[in-house]
Amino acid sequence: MTLRIGSTAPDFTAETTQGRIKFHDWIGDSWCILFSHPKDFTPVCTTELGYMAGLKPEFDKRNTKIIGLSVDPVDDHKRWVQDIKDVTGHLPDYPMIGDDKLEVAKLYDMLPEEAGDSARGRTPADNQTVRTVYVIGPDKRIKAMLCYPMSTGRNFDEVMRLLDSVQLTARHKVSTPVNWRPGEDVIIAGSVSDDEAKKIYPGGWKAPKPYIRIAPQPRT
Structure with a gap:
């Protein structure tokens, strides 16, 4: 298997x-x-x-x-x-x-x-x-x-970081960028439209490229 x-x-x-x-x-x-x-x-x-x-x-x-x-x-x-x-x-x-x-x-x-x-x-x-x-x-x-x-x-601190990311992305429509740590900015998922993102992130986001929208980590 x-x-x-x-x-x-x-x-x-x-x-x-x-x-x-x-x-x-x-x-x-x-x-x-x-x-x-x-x-x-x-x-x-x-x-x-x-x-x-x-x-x-x-x-x-x-x-x-x-x-x-x-x-x-x-x-x-x-x-x-x-x-x-x-x-x-x-x-x-x-x-x-x-x-x-x-x-x-x-x-x-x-x-x-x-x-x-x-x-x-x-x-x-x-x-x-x-x-x-x-x-x-x-x-x-x-x-x-x-x-x-x-x-x-094995680096079990990395396993903990991975777990934090996987749990966060299971709760929210986000991804985590390279070397992300809890509390740092995240990437808004591509499945979220700009209109929907404006409701979730009223403070806006950074977009260094059209396909990358960087926003603060959701709190919950």
């Missing part, structure tokens, strides 16, 4: 460090960040999981649940979390999916069908493509995807 922006995030039932979940039911009316890892007790992923634990209050403010996935059993995850706390100072208090049969990794097209059905004996290099971040909306559709190599730690 090939996943793209706009695809429905595949549903699944799995064991996690916080019990058994049915993914879509677990998301509920929230947004979700699903981020995956090739194997437990790997150095880059250890730093990432701890950093995400530190950011969790910010995701909570944004009505966003975070959940990790690693190609190993849940019991290994539970042992790994203490290492994560020792290294980063943060103990992951969000669920981590056990994927020792590779089912979720295959479902999300991160591993091919011929990868087998067991994590046993597999190395991080065997699972190196299990390094994707998915931003999923309350409608259970994929809003964004980011893929990283094993050698490069």
Whole structure:
């Protein structure tokens, strides 16, 4: 199954460090960040999981649940979390999916069908493509995807910025320009006529080109 922006995030039932979940039911009316890892007790992923634990209050403010996935059993995850706390100072208090049969990794097209059905004996290099971040909306559709190599730690501050943009553009008919940060100017969507835009932005907008209309970020 090939996943793209706009695809429905595949549903699944799995064991996690916080019990058994049915993914879509677990998301509920929230947004979700699903981020995956090739194997437990790997150095880059250890730093990432701890950093995400530190950011969790910010995701909570944004009505966003975070959940990790690693190609190993849940019991290994539970042992790994203490290492994560020792290294980063943060103990992951969000669920981590056990994927020792590779089912979720295959479902999300991160591993091919011929990868087998067991994590046993597999190395991080065997699972190196299990390094994707998915931003999923309350409608259970994929809003964004980011893929990283094993050698490069992910920038979760950028994931937060991306989430802010995706949530804003879901509420308003706007886009966000390069390097946008919350509170900065936005671009009025092309689907909004000038007459409609005048009602939304009575103070007007800047138009360096006819197809670019720059206006203050909507407040709500």
